[in-house]
Amino acid sequence: MPTRAEVDAKAEAEKSKVKKSASNKSPQLLRGFKDILPVDQKYWEFIRKTADSFANGYGFSRIDPPILEEASLFIRSIGKQTDIVEKEMFSFSDTGQGTVVLRPEATASVVRAYINHGMISLPQPVKLYYWGPMFRRERPQSGRQRQFHQFGFEILGDDNPVIDAQIISITNNFYQQIGLNQISIQVNSIGCPDCRKVYIQELVTYYRSKRKMLCEDCKKRLTKNPLRLLDCKKQSCEVIKAEAPQIIDWIDEECKTHFMKVVEYLDELNISYILNPTLVRGLDYYSKTVFEIWPSDKEEGSQSVLAGGGRYDGLFEVLGGQPTPAAGVAIGIERTILQLKHKEIKVGKGLSPDVFLAQIGDQAKVKSLLLFEQLRKEKIKVAENFAKDSLKAQLELANKLGVRYALILGQKEVMDGTILIRDMESGVQEIIDFNKTVQELKKKISNKF
RNA sequence: GUGGCUAUGGUGUAAUGGUAACACAGGGGUUUGUGGUACCCUUAUCGAGGGUUCGAUUCCCUCUAGCCACCCCA
Numbered sequence: 001m002p003t004r005a006e007v008d009a010k011a012e013a014e015k016s017k018v019k020k021s022a023s024n025k026s027p028q029l030l031r032g033f034k035d036i037l038p039v040d041q042k043y044w045e046f047i048r049k050t051a052d053s054f055a056n057g058y059g060f061s062r063i064d065p066p067i068l069e070e071a072s073l074f075i076r077s078i079g080k081q082t083d084i085v086e087k088e089m090f091s092f093s094d095t096g097q098g099t100v101v102l103r104p105e106a107t108a109s110v111v112r113a114y115i116n117h118g119m120i121s122l123p124q125p126v127k128l129y130y131w132g133p134m135f136r137r138e139r140p141q142s143g144r145q146r147q148f149h150q151f152g153f154e155i156l157g158d159d160n161p162v163i164d165a166q167i168i169s170i171t172n173n174f175y176q177q178i179g180l181n182q183i184s185i186q187v188n189s190i191g192c193p194d195c196r197k198v199y200i201q202e203l204v205t206y207y208r209s210k211r212k213m214l215c216e217d218c219k220k221r222l223t224k225n226p227l228r229l230l231d232c233k234k235q236s237c238e239v240i241k242a243e244a245p246q247i248i249d250w251i252d253e254e255c256k257t258h259f260m261k262v263v264e265y266l267d268e269l270n271i272s273y274i275l276n277p278t279l280v281r282g283l284d285y286y287s288k289t290v291f292e293i294w295p296s297d298k299e300e301g302s303q304s305v306l307a308g309g310g311r312y313d314g315l316f317e318v319l320g321g322q323p324t325p326a327a328g329v330a331i332g333i334e335r336t337i338l339q340l341k342h343k344e345i346k347v348g349k350g351l352s353p354d355v356f357l358a359q360i361g362d363q364a365k366v367k368s369l370l371l372f373e374q375l376r377k378e379k380i381k382v383a384e385n386f387a388k389d390s391l392k393a394q395l396e397l398a399n400k401l402g403v404r405y406a407l408i409l410g411q412k413e414v415m416d417g418t419i420l421i422r423d424m425e426s427g428v429q430e431i432i433d434f435n436k437t438v439q440e441l442k443k444k445i446s447n448k449f
Numbered sequence: 450g451u452g453g454c455u456a457u458g459g460u461g462u463a464a465u466g467g468u469a470a471c472a473c474a475g476g477g478g479u480u481u482g483u484g485g486u487a488c489c490c491u492u493a494u495c496g497a498g499g500g501u502u503c504g505a506u507u508c509c510c511u512c513u514a515g516c517c518a519c520c521c522c523a
Binding site: 028029031082083084087088104105134136138139140141142143144145148149150217228231233281282283292293304305306307308330331332333334335336358360361389390391392393394395396397398399400406408410411412420422424425427429 | 450451481482483484485513514515516517518519520521522523
């Protein structure tokens with residue numbers, strides 16, 4: 001039997017071994033976290049630009065709530081019983097601040113900001129737009145990451161159904177605008193808390209009578225989150241679901257009229273949508289209208305939700321504010337980009353430079369450093385590689401970048417006060433006065449179009 | 450969190466119980482001032498740890514990660 005000392009020594013050796021090999025390995029990305037690489041930036045810029053212009057055009061003001069918030073903000077808003085709060089939040093305790101979490105979504109923060117800053121005294125409704133990272137500790141797969149990005153539009157302070165329709169319309173227009181017209185808009189109403197309670201009672205009664213035929217998950221849902229029963233995709237439960245009472249038949253007059261109005265507006269706006277009586281959303285704060293955007297190719301079986309939203313009239317009170325009606329949408333950026341790629345939608349032109357500046361020799365290098373600055377100020381997009389000395393290597397690079405023209409500045413040109421302009425397509429070169437570089441270049445570049 | 454599949458260089462792919470092949474990309478070069486078409490050189494302790502074995506990248510186990518489905522959501 002080994003002595004205590006031996007055991008300790010062994011453990012120590014083991015530890016240092018691990019430490020050593022770990023320190024030699026380069027640090028890896030955390031699970032579910034991703035770098036947004038240069039090759040993908042054009043998609044991000046494209047979406048960002050479009051989102052910005054939508055915010056602008058529809059009169060939404062930008063708000064950037066912090067990424068870290070009090071845990072209670074989300075527990076109270078999203079709901080204790082939801083998966084997001086129960087098992088998906090990145091939370092930790094910060095000295096003196098209690099439990100803080102990396103935000104899993106932004107609507108709660110926006111509402112918190114509305115309350116905190118007394119936006120109730122602003123002309124209503126208040127229209128806000130956000131963009132940023134969200135965090136959910138989920139098992140990653142494609143279109144599902146632990147850090148992902150959303151942007152969203154929220155209209156706070158008005159209960160008119162036209163607001164609901166407008167949010168859906170904006171979302172629809174956004175997808176049309178970026179070229180993703182193969183989407184389906186799923187719409188439903190889950191009523192207000194009062195009539196929902198009645199409906200849930202009814203639903204539970206119905207499902208209880210069929211309890212023996214339910215799958216394990218649904219038995220759990222029956223007590224935990226009855227609305228989710230409607231989400232089950234199991235064949236056996238589908239049958240039961242088909243006969244289940246529909247929420248639309250149980251919501252009260254006010255909720256029903258509201259929903260009819262929303263649908264009417266959508267019809268007027270010529271937006272095609274699908275009434276989905278089983279659509280319920282996972283966040284507790286929703287009331288009345290709920291909707292989701294799905295990719296319309298059912299063949300792929302991809303059930304990933306591109307965007308989702310709805311009305312959340314009850315949220316303000318839950319967070320200690322005055323009762324305020326509101327509606328909004330959150331759009332998943334990664335998932336939207338995935339669809340753009342899937343549909344091979346071309347995005348942006350890519351920023352290829354107009355000209356490559358090549359230099360040979362020390363004097364020329366110094367002079368081209370200055371010329372580069374001059375060209376940049378003239379808004380000519382110029383590429384270079386001052387670190388390379390050989391002209392061959394520089395032209396090779398110029399070729400790879402696909403520039404039309406190359407400027408060549410060597411010892412001889414410096415002496416003569418000239419510079420070479422080479423047409424990379426024809427290989428024709430001309431000698432021009434160094435002082436006329438900008439003027440000549442501009443002439444050539446504008447000829448291109 | 451549960452289940453299934455997978456794991457070879459920067460990327461995409463081979464092969465094999467005796468330490469890895471090919472393509473592309475990258476870097477360097479073919480006497481130092483010319484690219485897009487050539488040629489040469491160069492880039493992997495085969496995800497991590499353990500086991501079986503004379504010997505494992507190849508077989509087994511564990512872990513980790515990715516993908517898919519579920520759960521849930523964007």
